[in-house]
Amino acid sequence: MATLLTIGDAAKESGLSAKMIRHYEQSGLLRKSPRTDAGYRLYNSEQINQLRFIRQARNLGFSLHDIQSLLALWQDPQRESRVVKQLAQQHLDEIAGKIAELQHMQQVLTALADSCRGDGSPHCHILQQLAKPG
């Protein structure tokens, strides 16, 4: 059965917002969807699957740019899994980089916060440290 959903229902089905779906279409991530006579977008189950794919990739932190590649690979029966894995690995490297950066901030700031009494007095190592020229 070729059930066709309007964008609101497609949003509910996919876990995206209608706003995002329109945005993805406009930015070329999705092909333009067919419309009713009144101009309402319609989505079939294949397109719903695409939307779900996008949502899951977003949940893994992939950029829309990367997702465009992932979608293309997904739809290419001739793809080499090497390419997909490479994309994933690249993204993992990025994630690891961000984690490291955040952990560094965490470490430094935790040390500072620990040495701040946090009471009613104005003395505070955090401000003191931020004010140091280093």
Next chain:
Amino acid sequence: MATLLTIGDAAKESGLSAKMIRHYEQSGLLRKSPRTDAGYRLYNSEQINQLRFIRQARNLGFSLHDIQSLLALWQDPQRESRVVKQLAQQHLDEIAGKIAELQHMQQVLTALADSCRGDGSPHCHILQQLAKPG
């Protein structure tokens, strides 16, 4: 000695870019700096210190919004260190949240990547998983 620096030198001294300094001024983070007759901004050593303060806070990931508060606290001799510590703790919570989120992505994606052969064949668990309805 009241050495006055132009914005380029202030940028070098502080580790910020001239663009950022102008932006900080325009967004109210910094007071409007005095100008030469020709309209060039001039910075004295106190303002250079402020710029350094901002850079260090940025390095710890504080938003410009938070930095505005930090600057105000820094310049208030009546501050209570409690307030500073609270700000820091709040930011630490945010950092921890982001780290957790990234680590979750890392974990899931690593598992997927590990189960992708990454060779010349089209078979790929990563795409398979992204395509699953869950």
Next chain:
DNA sequence: GTTTGACCTTGCCATAATGGTAAGGTTTAG
């Protein structure tokens, strides 16, 4: 004294991904 290069100025546009709002058309249920 003029030229040249390195500065400075403002203003506008771009990024990434999303949300909000407004003004207006459509469909459906009462």
Next chain:
DNA sequence: CTAAACCTTACCATTATGGCAAGGTCAAAC
């Protein structure tokens, strides 16, 4: 027939930063 709940487009906002362009200024070299 009307009201609610949809849909449409278009524009603006967010966050922090970079880039570019058109034009003014300053210092040094010629």
